[in-house]
Amino acid sequence: MLQRAKISPSDPQDRPRTVRLWRLCRNRVCTSTTPQTTANTALTPASSLYNIDEFSPSKFLVIHLPPLPESANGVKQLPEFLHGWPVASINYRWTTERLNAASQEDDEFLNTADWPVPMHDVAFAYQWIAEALMPPDNGRGSIYVYGSHLGAGLAMSLSLTESHPHKPFCVRGVATYNGIYNWTMFLPGHKVLGAKSVRDAMRAMRRANGNVRLDSLHQKLVSLFQEPANLFDPFASPSLFFHNPGLPIPESFYASAEFAGVVSAMKGEKAETSATPRRSYLVFPPRTSTLKIPETMLLHDTPSPSPLHQHSPETKTKASSKAHDTRHTFMAQADEMASLMRRSIARVELKERARWDEDVQFLAEEPERRINVVEVGQEQDREELGLNDAGQRVVSDWLGKLNTIRRCL
Secondary structure (H helix, E strand, C coil): CCCEEEECCCCHHHHHHHHHHHHHHHHCCCCCCCCCCCCCCCCCCEEEEECHHHCECCECEEEEECCCCHHHHCCCCCCHHHCCCCEEEEECCCCCCCCCHHHCCHHHHHCCCCCCHHHHHHHHHHHHHHHHCCCHHHCCEEEEEEEECHHHHHHHHHHHHHCCCCCCEEEEEEEEECCCCCHHHHCCCCHHHCCCCHHHHHHHHHCCCCCHHHHHHHHCHHHHHCCHHHHHCCCCCHHHHCECCCCCCCCCCCCCHHHHHHHHHHCCCCCCCCCCCCCCECCCCCCCCCCCCCEEEEEEEECCCCHHHCCCCCCCCHHHHCCCCCCCCHHHHHHHHHHHHHHHHHHHHHHHHCCCCCCHHHHCCHHHHHEEEEEEEECCCCCCCCCCHHHHHHHHHHHHHHHHHHHHC
């Protein structure tokens, strides 16, 4: 039976009282179904706890980041595949819809949860969870993170910056579904859209995304991030921990810097010219840090059929079968994230390890083993954002396998 309690962290000076309440909750097996709160949840993120009595060295804790913030769709349900695990679900805040500015009162603006509020909520809640649920006597324990849709990018950022193998209790792995790991892919000038010229960029502005749910996110960019510069924050776009996106920050979410320059020229205005930054790789994790790329499972829906392949359904020529789909898709997001993480393991982690481990050659398959990408099927034609049955089985099996390995160590 799923057992739930809801607790909100208070201000830092009240943390000892909060920790006592968490431990009291564990001792009493969390049988309460009524949310328990220690602070004003309007000011701090709340966390819902499930099955905390089952949390032990033989069964790790799962941190759940929902697909939408709590205010966006009311009470959320925990994914079915997590019902048997100890879970802390972080109810982060993030304004996804914004009313017409002319109809809003000044005090309404003060209540909006603009970026980077969501990341701050997640970071604060994680620190609180890690301290309050740390195994006794500094014993070892594991945390795995699961997030979907808006929660997926937050889950990835948290996992990449909190995976310290030497720590007794920290993030060891992350699973995500239909995540956005590089929000700059929505910009018309991004390479994923194949924009090599102003004409290409103008065409890209009219091009449909490869998944219906990406269209919805595209329309909410202003509400989610307020200004284009926020898309370049690596905590919003975790793939940018690993590389420079290779495009300048535009003035608009929906027009490239090149297109803006053309418009300025047509108006007779002098456009500010700046060289387009070259796309380059970054070293992550930093060599001086104790971070390690965590065990990862990236799940995504199948892209809708590409117009490139719809002209001849019966017979496909060799050229058409190899035509490059330049649409923005969840698959493109997952593939880029996976390739960057694998590259880091191969060229940073294993390269450093080769200095002292003479058997490192036996780890040649480690990047592919540690970073998994799974296509779970066609997009569901429904408002619900949950993972389908096939995807849930994949994550459930993955968690079970990792838990078995951890118990044997």
